[in-house]
Amino acid sequence: MCRADMVDPKIQIENVNLYYGTFQALKDVTLNIPEREITAIIGPSGCGKSTLLRCLNRMNDLVSGTKVKGRVMIDGKDIYHASVDLVGLRKKVGMVFQRPNPFPISIFDNVAYGPSIHHLASKRQRSHIVERALSAVDLWESLKDRLSDSALSLSGEQQQRLCIARLVAVEPDVLLMDEPCSALDPIATERIEELMRQLVKDYTIVIVTHNMQQAARVSHRVAYFYLGELIEFGPTEKIFTRPSRQETEDYITGRFG
Amino acid sequence: MIRLFKDPKFQEKVVFLFLFLATLIIIVPVVLVIALIVARGSSVLSWEFLTAMPRMGMRAGGIFPAIVGTSYLVAGTLIFALPIGIFSAIYLSEYSRRNALTRLIELAIVNLAGVPSVVYGLFGLGLFVLFLKFGASILAGSLTLGVMVLPVIVTASREALQSVPKTFREVSYSLGATRWQTIRHAVLPHALPGILTGAVLSLSRAAGETAPILFTVAAFYLPRLPKSVFDQAMALPYHLYVLSTQVPNVKLELQYGTALVLVGLVVIANLVAAVIRGYFRVKKQW
Ligand SMILES: Nc1ncnc2c1ncn2[C@@H]1O[C@H](COP(=O)(O)OP(=O)(O)OP(=O)(O)O)[C@@H](O)[C@H]1O
Ligand SMILES: [Mg+2]
Numbered sequence: 001m002c003r004a005d006m007v008d009p010k011i012q013i014e015n016v017n018l019y020y021g022t023f024q025a026l027k028d029v030t031l032n033i034p035e036r037e038i039t040a041i042i043g044p045s046g047c048g049k050s051t052l053l054r055c056l057n058r059m060n061d062l063v064s065g066t067k068v069k070g071r072v073m074i075d076g077k078d079i080y081h082a083s084v085d086l087v088g089l090r091k092k093v094g095m096v097f098q099r100p101n102p103f104p105i106s107i108f109d110n111v112a113y114g115p116s117i118h119h120l121a122s123k124r125q126r127s128h129i130v131e132r133a134l135s136a137v138d139l140w141e142s143l144k145d146r147l148s149d150s151a152l153s154l155s156g157e158q159q160q161r162l163c164i165a166r167l168v169a170v171e172p173d174v175l176l177m178d179e180p181c182s183a184l185d186p187i188a189t190e191r192i193e194e195l196m197r198q199l200v201k202d203y204t205i206v207i208v209t210h211n212m213q214q215a216a217r218v219s220h221r222v223a224y225f226y227l228g229e230l231i232e233f234g235p236t237e238k239i240f241t242r243p244s245r246q247e248t249e250d251y252i253t254g255r256f257g
Numbered sequence: 258m259i260r261l262f263k264d265p266k267f268q269e270k271v272v273f274l275f276l277f278l279a280t281l282i283i284i285v286p287v288v289l290v291i292a293l294i295v296a297r298g299s300s301v302l303s304w305e306f307l308t309a310m311p312r313m314g315m316r317a318g319g320i321f322p323a324i325v326g327t328s329y330l331v332a333g334t335l336i337f338a339l340p341i342g343i344f345s346a347i348y349l350s351e352y353s354r355r356n357a358l359t360r361l362i363e364l365a366i367v368n369l370a371g372v373p374s375v376v377y378g379l380f381g382l383g384l385f386v387l388f389l390k391f392g393a394s395i396l397a398g399s400l401t402l403g404v405m406v407l408p409v410i411v412t413a414s415r416e417a418l419q420s421v422p423k424t425f426r427e428v429s430y431s432l433g434a435t436r437w438q439t440i441r442h443a444v445l446p447h448a449l450p451g452i453l454t455g456a457v458l459s460l461s462r463a464a465g466e467t468a469p470i471l472f473t474v475a476a477f478y479l480p481r482l483p484k485s486v487f488d489q490a491m492a493l494p495y496h497l498y499v500l501s502t503q504v505p506n507v508k509l510e511l512q513y514g515t516a517l518v519l520v521g522l523v524v525i526a527n528l529v530a531a532v533i534r535g536y537f538r539v540k541k542q543w
Contacts (some may be wrong), residue, residue, distance in 0.1 A: 055432060062427070087435060088429065095431040114433065114434075116443060117438050118433065163428075166428075
């Protein structure tokens with residue numbers, strides 16, 4: 001399912017240590033994330049999955065008292081280097097949150113939020129961008145006649161798709177997804193997974209999930225974290241059939257703890 | 258008997274009755290005041306009353322200059338206080354970290370809100386009228402009222418900003434927005450209804466207060482319209498005070514009519530704000 005070799009990884013995480021004040025949430029994490037694959041991050045609650053994800057678009061900068069040591073390279077450039085432009089980084093590395101969180105404004109304005117902030121397009125081109133983004137998440141056909149309705153009138157699954165469309169509209173390279181299906185029912189979850197399979201043709205996806213089946217179904221590679229440490233990282237089939245660490249096996253078979 | 262008081266169902270009824278009565282007591286004075294003003298004052302309401310100059314030492318004619326004066330004062334107050342109040346609320350809520358300075362500012366705001374309005378009048382007299390030499394003028398009066406309503410605007414705006422969910426900001430940042438873009442596009446629009454409430458509250462206060470304008474702008478009797486912001490002006494609350502205490506042999510209806518106009522203006526402003534808020538609530542909810 002995944003390429004055995006990893007020629008130029010999209011994201012290289014090298015010896016990253018992260019501290020919230022005095023608490024160390026990530027311990028010497030080294031991990032290479034390949035381009036146009038889905039990498040799943042699994043592990044028990046509080047092991048640092050969200051923290052790692054938020055390292056990749058520097059959302060942790062918003063939390064005062066965080067310190068990051070080590071390097072995170074995206075496309076070969078250290079994103080923690082002083083010269084890095086945060087706006088550019090976050091345009092390139094977008095994030096989907098656990099709860100669908102559209103703005104309480106119209107469907108159109110939600111998708112147009114990024115493009116209009118970045119002045120990516122004139123008003124006319126903007127509707128073109130919105131159409132493309134909504135098509136990319138399979139919402140265009142069902143919503144094209146009600147673009148001015150409030151985004152809150154949509155179902156949970158549609159809202160989450162809309163949030164992905166809002167992201168796609170700023171044309172990122174990397175999609176970070178933090179438990180994107182945890183607020184959805186199984187059928188909606190399956191459809192979002194299908195969407196991820198489509199999107200991975202164009203994007204590098206990193207997903208955090210508590211759902212082992214989901215990791216097994218959609219991901220190409222899996223990273224298992226425990227207490228801030230990377231325990232094992234490898235191709236999905238291998239992790240789920242022949243993990244090399246006992247801890248990993250205990251966790252994925254549910255014998256954990 | 259004691260049994261009865263221990264019965265939860267009976268307790269429920271008693272509590273309900275007390276709470277209901279307490280609420281009723283709040284409504285009664287409001288209704289009485291309005292009923293009295295309407296009953297006594299509506300007979301003098303006429304087109305002439307609203308649009309003509311006062312005549313015969315204010316014993317006849319209209320109250321047009323007082324309506325205009327109060328409108329100018331309210332507008333001047335908001336022009337001065339709204340931007341400053343909203344900007345400082347944005348600073349306090351979105352930019353500043355909590356430290357000694359912001360705590361000092363908070364303390365100042367709370368205390369400012371508790372200062373009696375006549376003190377603001379003296380302050381305005383000292384600073385704007387005398388020291389800055391604006392004289393008794395619309396400018397001095399608006400600035401004085403502006404200082405008085407600043408705490409209301411800052412507090413309401415700040416609460417409105419802080420009630421905007423944190424996720425809105427996170428999403429905006431995660432899409433690459435800068436801090437100002439985030440405030441401008443993801444926070445402010447959703448705080449607008451609350452900010453509006455603060456604006457209307459302060460508008461009502463500015464329209465109704467007498468003490469702050471007493472020494473800073475209000476004219477006793479000026480049967481013409483102000484020509485510039487350096488002119489004195491009549492104002493409704495002060496006119497009402499003058500009619501009630503300074504001018505002998507005024508028909509009582511004139512006083513109640515003036516009060517009715519003042520209350521009417523404030524009620525209309527509140528209604529407009531309520532409609533706008535309702536519109537926002539239908540469109541935006543979280
Ligand atoms: N802002 C913060 N300040 C201090 N500690 C934090 C902060 N955010 C997270 N932590 C701590 O860091 C550790 C990792 O948190 P993180 O949210 O990354 O875990 P997670 O693996 O995503 O958990 P979950 O599966 O519950 O989402 C936890 O122990 C948490 O308590
Ligand atoms: Mg998490």
